[in-house]
Structure formats: structure tokens, C-alpha cells
Amino acid sequence: MPTDERVARVTGVLSRRQPDLRVVLENVTNEHNANAVLRTCDAAGVLRVDVIAPGSEPLPINKAITTRADKWLDLRYHSGPAECLAALKAEGFRIAATDLGAGAVPYDGLDYTRPTAIVFGNEKEGLSPETLALADARIRVPMLGMAQSLNLSVSVGVILYEAVRQRTARGMYDEPRLTPDELREYISRWLEM
Numbered sequence: 001m002p003t004d005e006r007v008a009r010v011t012g013v014l015s016r017r018q019p020d021l022r023v024v025l026e027n028v029t030n031e032h033n034a035n036a037v038l039r040t041c042d043a044a045g046v047l048r049v050d051v052i053a054p055g056s057e058p059l060p061i062n063k064a065i066t067t068r069a070d071k072w073l074d075l076r077y078h079s080g081p082a083e084c085l086a087a088l089k090a091e092g093f094r095i096a097a098t099d100l101g102a103g104a105v106p107y108d109g110l111d112y113t114r115p116t117a118i119v120f121g122n123e124k125e126g127l128s129p130e131t132l133a134l135a136d137a138r139i140r141v142p143m144l145g146m147a148q149s150l151n152l153s154v155s156v157g158v159i160l161y162e163a164v165r166q167r168t169a170r171g172m173y174d175e176p177r178l179t180p181d182e183l184r185e186y187i188s189r190w191l192e193m
Contacts, residue, residue, distance in 0.1 A: 002191045010190045013072070014183055015176040017047040020115035021163055022093060023156060025059075026052040026081060026131055027122045035065035036153035037120070042069035044160040045173060050088070050117070052078045052131075071193055081131040085119075093117040097127050097135035098159070100149060104140035112163035113170050123152055 002010075023041050028034045028051075038061075041049050051059050058077055061070050078084035085095055096110055097119045110116070119135065121127035132138065141150055141158055150158065167173060176183055 007187075007191065010187055011183075014178065014186050014190065016045045016173045017178060017186075018045045018167065018172065019047045019177055019182075020093070021046055021112065021160075021167070022048055022050060022088065022117040023160070024050040024052065024084060024088070024117050024119040026119060026127055027054070027125070028059075028120070028152065029122050029124070030152065031060050031062060032065060033123060033152040034059055035062045035070070037156045038066045038073060038075075039069040040153060040157045040160060042066075042072050044164050046073065046160070047178075048074040048076060050076045050078060050084050052081055052084050054079060072190070081128060081134060085117075085131065085134045088117045091115070094136045095119060095134060096137045096139050097132055098140065098155060099127060099132060099135075099138040100140055101132075101138065104138040107139040107141055107159045108162050110137060110139055112166045113172060116163070118156075118159055118163075120152060120156055 023037065023046055025034060025037065028037075038049065053059070059075065078087075088095060093115045095117050098104075098121065118139075119127060119131055121131070139159070141155055143149065149155065178186065
């Protein structure tokens with residue numbers, strides 16, 4: 001039987017979850033980075049993370065890196081970008097692809113209070129041409145040094161916390177964003193973990 005404190009903690013965290021803010025990882029190959037991303041997503045109030053991986057292998061979870069934050073996230077696996085991004089667009093998400101190309105705008109110029117799925121590519125190649133073609137916006141973190149990009153997990157943190165900043169200013173963490181039925185379902189599920 002969960003304690004009153006546990007029920008209050010679970011309810012409080014779920015009341016701040018942002019079901020209309022998603023992170024999508026495409027072909028991420030560095031297990032450490034991927035697990036650090038999951039920890040950041042939980043910290044930022046993300047509810048669902050989509051993983052695009054051509055194989056059937058799920059993302060390997062390293063509990064030491066995630067500090068078990070992965071169990072508080074809904075991970076959804078997709079075999080390719082078209083399947084994943086079409087489903088997100090059908091749910092009303094705008095697709096923001098991270099990109100180092102000339103047409104990408106600074107990440108803080110995007111309105112993250114709208115339903116937004118932010119897509120991050122792997123550490124060597126970035127995003128696939130297919131993903132970039134399906135994106136509604138392309139964003140980048142401006143770089144002032146010799147390095148072309150930040151580490152994947154750092155990029156996720158920088159961009160997600162801009163979304164947190166914007167959503168906090170709008171009061172989007174003040175009231176539950178899940179429907180009452182969804183909230184009850186997640187509370188029940190989380191209390192069993």
C-alpha cells in the first residue's frame with residue numbers, strides 16, 4: 001500500500017507532465033547519450049519519447065545513467081521516420097528537427113507552447129534527409145567556438161529547458177495537462193512501480 005507521501009509525489013509529478021511536448025531520437029547509437037537524454041526528459045516533464053530505430057532492438061537502458069527515470073517515461077519505438085513523424089503530425093504535433101544546416105533557426109526562436117515534437121539525430125550523421133524533409137521547422141543551437149555541435153544529451157537539455165522556460169511563463173506546469181482519466185490511469189500505474 002503506497003504511503004500518502006508517495007501518492008502526493010506521484011500525483012504532483014504527473015500533474016506537471018507535458019503530453020504535448022515530445023522528444024524523438026533517430027538512430028541514436030551512443031547508449032550513454034541516449035540514457036542521459038531519458039533522464040533529462042523526465043526532469044523536464046516530458047511524458048513520451050519516440051525512438052526511431054530500424055532494427056527491432058529497443059533502446060538499451062542503463063539504470064546507472066537514467067537513475068531509473070526511464071520507468072517514468074512512455075517509450076515508443078518506430079522502424080522509420082515516416083511512420084513516426086506521420087503519427088505525430090496526425091496527433092497535431094509540429095515537427096522541429098535539429099539541424100546544423102544554413103536554413104535552421106536558433107532554437108529559442110520557436111514557440112514551444114504549441115504541441116511540439118523535437119527530433120534529434122545520431123551523434124555522427126545527425127538527422128536523415130527523410131526526417132529533415134518531413135520537418136515543419138529546423139532548429140539549431142548557435143555555436144561560438146570551433147566545435148560544430150554540442151553533445152546530444154547537452155543539446156536535448158538546452159532545447160528542452162527553453163521549452164520549459166516558455167511553458168512555465170505560460171503557466172503550463174501549473175495545472176494538469178493530462179485528462180482526468182489519463183491522470184487516474186497513470187497514477188494507478190506509477191503507484192504499482
